Amino acid sequence: MLNTFVVYVENKPGVLTRVASLFRRRAFNIDSLTVGRTEKPEVSRMTITVDADYDQARRIEANLYKLVNVLLVENITTVPAIVRDLAMIKVAATHEARSHVLELASVFRARVVDVAPESLIIEITGGEDKIDGLLEVLRPYGVLEMVRTGIVAMRRGNKSSVAISSSEEPARAAADADDDLSQSV
Amino acid sequence: MTKTGAQILWECLEREGVTHVFGYPGGAILPAYDALKYSKIHHVLVRHEQGATHMADGYARASGQTGVAVATSGPGATNMVTGIATAMLDSSPIVCITGQVGSKLIGSDAFQETDITGITLPITKHNYLVTRADELARTLREAFYVAASGRPGPVLVDITKDAQQSSCEFDWEAAKPQLPGYRPDLSPAPKEYEQALELIHNSKRPVILLGHGAIVSGAMREVRDFAERAGIPVALTLLGLGALPASHPLNLGMMGMHGEAWVNHTIQEADLLIALGMRFDDRVTGNLKTYAPNAKKIHVEIDPAEINKNVKVDVALVGDLREVLHVMLPKAESLDRSEWLDLIDRVKGDSAVRDIQNLPDSGHLYAAHVINDLWREARGSNTVVVTDVGQHQMWEAQYYKHEDPRSLITSGGLGTMGFALPAAIGAKVARPEAEVWVVVGDGGFQMTMCELATIVQENLKINIAIINNGFLGMVRQWQEFFYERNYQATPLLNPDFAKIAAAYGIRNATVTERSQVVPAVQSARQHEGPMLINFHVEQEDTVYPMVAAGAALHEMIRRPSPIVETAADE
Numbered sequence: 001m002l003n004t005f006v007v008y009v010e011n012k013p014g015v016l017t018r019v020a021s022l023f024r025r026r027a028f029n030i031d032s033l034t035v036g037r038t039e040k041p042e043v044s045r046m047t048i049t050v051d052a053d054y055d056q057a058r059r060i061e062a063n064l065y066k067l068v069n070v071l072l073v074e075n076i077t078t079v080p081a082i083v084r085d086l087a088m089i090k091v092a093a094t095h096e097a098r099s100h101v102l103e104l105a106s107v108f109r110a111r112v113v114d115v116a117p118e119s120l121i122i123e124i125t126g127g128e129d130k131i132d133g134l135l136e137v138l139r140p141y142g143v144l145e146m147v148r149t150g151i152v153a154m155r156r157g158n159k160s161s162v163a164i165s166s167s168e169e170p171a172r173a174a175a176d177a178d179d180d181l182s183q184s185v
Numbered sequence: 186m187t188k189t190g191a192q193i194l195w196e197c198l199e200r201e202g203v204t205h206v207f208g209y210p211g212g213a214i215l216p217a218y219d220a221l222k223y224s225k226i227h228h229v230l231v232r233h234e235q236g237a238t239h240m241a242d243g244y245a246r247a248s249g250q251t252g253v254a255v256a257t258s259g260p261g262a263t264n265m266v267t268g269i270a271t272a273m274l275d276s277s278p279i280v281c282i283t284g285q286v287g288s289k290l291i292g293s294d295a296f297q298e299t300d301i302t303g304i305t306l307p308i309t310k311h312n313y314l315v316t317r318a319d320e321l322a323r324t325l326r327e328a329f330y331v332a333a334s335g336r337p338g339p340v341l342v343d344i345t346k347d348a349q350q351s352s353c354e355f356d357w358e359a360a361k362p363q364l365p366g367y368r369p370d371l372s373p374a375p376k377e378y379e380q381a382l383e384l385i386h387n388s389k390r391p392v393i394l395l396g397h398g399a400i401v402s403g404a405m406r407e408v409r410d411f412a413e414r415a416g417i418p419v420a421l422t423l424l425g426l427g428a429l430p431a432s433h434p435l436n437l438g439m440m441g442m443h444g445e446a447w448v449n450h451t452i453q454e455a456d457l458l459i460a461l462g463m464r465f466d467d468r469v470t471g472n473l474k475t476y477a478p479n480a481k482k483i484h485v486e487i488d489p490a491e492i493n494k495n496v497k498v499d500v501a502l503v504g505d506l507r508e509v510l511h512v513m514l515p516k517a518e519s520l521d522r523s524e525w526l527d528l529i530d531r532v533k534g535d536s537a538v539r540d541i542q543n544l545p546d547s548g549h550l551y552a553a554h555v556i557n558d559l560w561r562e563a564r565g566s567n568t569v570v571v572t573d574v575g576q577h578q579m580w581e582a583q584y585y586k587h588e589d590p591r592s593l594i595t596s597g598g599l600g601t602m603g604f605a606l607p608a609a610i611g612a613k614v615a616r617p618e619a620e621v622w623v624v625v626g627d628g629g630f631q632m633t634m635c636e637l638a639t640i641v642q643e644n645l646k647i648n649i650a651i652i653n654n655g656f657l658g659m660v661r662q663w664q665e666f667f668y669e670r671n672y673q674a675t676p677l678l679n680p681d682f683a684k685i686a687a688a689y690g691i692r693n694a695t696v697t698e699r700s701q702v703v704p705a706v707q708s709a710r711q712h713e714g715p716m717l718i719n720f721h722v723e724q725e726d727t728v729y730p731m732v733a734a735g736a737a738l739h740e741m742i743r744r745p746s747p748i749v750e751t752a753a754d755e
Contacts, residue, residue: 009366010365010366014302014314017303017306018306021306021307022307025307055493055497058492058493059490059493059494062488062489062490062492063490065368065489065490066488066490067366068310068311068331068364068366068367069366070366071365071366072366
């Protein structure tokens, strides 16, 4: 099954390579990986989706923790969470097709961000299924180009993904809490 | 106080307790070497950087202290790769210092530039590129801390030439490690202890599988107390040998591919495996599908990533072995397991090892004879045997009875030929009072024999026993069993090793008959300087028993015709 990990890492050169290298080295196949800044400048946040069974997912988590620069790993696969992907789709839209394409975009609550004589760029945010759905209905009109960011994810509710300060706060406690959740599945 | 990066390097090493480093100079590390003359640290000049890393590794394994290797950029650094991987696979704490081209040249393919942090990323516990002198002190403190704590391993610190040359304010106290994500100190939950103890108390046929972790953790006493109290026999991994004295009544011996038959049978018959500081390597489990089919499994291990990696366990206790056993000891009930122990004693008679040990002295020289005679001569003294990789390594493990931890140093996980000679140099430097024996094959010896010069230059008393069978013996054995005796590329045309030793001014002897073994060993032990003995042994001898790769642990290939059955060996 597809597992979603939220990984907090030190914002230092080379950390992305270390994480990517780990997945390569242990032959875990990354489905998607995104990385970006967080509310703390010294911390970066990755969302990684991997196809793995339960035992593999545990080992991925344990191996991520072995990287010195990894601060916290959460497997949020089974936790209520908001998961978002963003896509830009350039679709052929000649005069007669244009209104149909615009209609479809509005059904999917996608936005048109560029209009050219022969094409439109549609921007859509949402779960991967929703984007796949839009893509499916646009395909007959001619998808000229498409780019997706890969997913980012965040837990629902006020249980935030734990304070990752550079303080002494043991990140392990939070990880253990997460273990309980994933074990209950 | 203002210092150059080069001065800071040596001062930090001194503050970490480093007294010796093993290294080889070159352009990008020259500023550091220039500053060496102000340091109390003794620099051992090696002949190849691979040797430097094995020496640091041998130093660490012999003493428990972190070993240090130094090399220049480019080829100097890449030559370290094999030694770093060796230390990684066997959890040995070493710190490798490499020079790097100036920070402004990085990425330009400058002379002797190589991306050594990239190259060593998957084979180090952690690594660093330092481009500024003011990052050096904190980085080195972190490097030593990471290398030695938790599950130990190699750490590489790559220092640009300008970082060595430039100056900055040096304040050791202020340069504290900042490792917010590093958590080496894990301990099990109370519930997990209870589950483990319940399994142990309900078990009728338990076996302890003891590994390198016992030695790293310093848990020898706790292991012995626990085994005695709970009445549980102990099987050891190759790297665990010495963690429980071979003479201890509960010590079964080595398990696995070339383990004693009764040890493997015991494991297959067990109803509970208690794995202490070992990682279920494929060389000890055989085929996982048929491994200890009726046994529950408890895994005490410091590295959470090892849990359920190869063998799915029922209870995992993640933490330092010594601390875990401290908690378990008072709660362990002493139970009568005499039925189980008697059963093991009965199968113990079923030993392939004795076949060769009791061979009548027909004039043929067998490696087993050499090892066993060496053990008889050297036992009781403070001896460290450093082995290479191959048949001689397995014979050593079978016929040399190790009583003490850190008395056997060998490359287990990576199986690095060429390890023994340089690792022995490191061991001797770490423990000058110990008697150090290199037991090495004729193949592996030639991979790093340039380090004979290091022995001479450092005036080290090291004894070298070459088990010379004119073959890459273990590969030949696999060809014999699995490739229809197609001995491709395994016969060796060797130089006269005695003459090689003589060229270095090293005393030497050549032994071709069993009667000469003991006198040669005695001569080496009495001689003040190093000595090399070239043992010409039976060419096509085979290590028995053997679990073929992929076979079940109890399906051992045994010596074809047990020749003589005599009284049990002492």
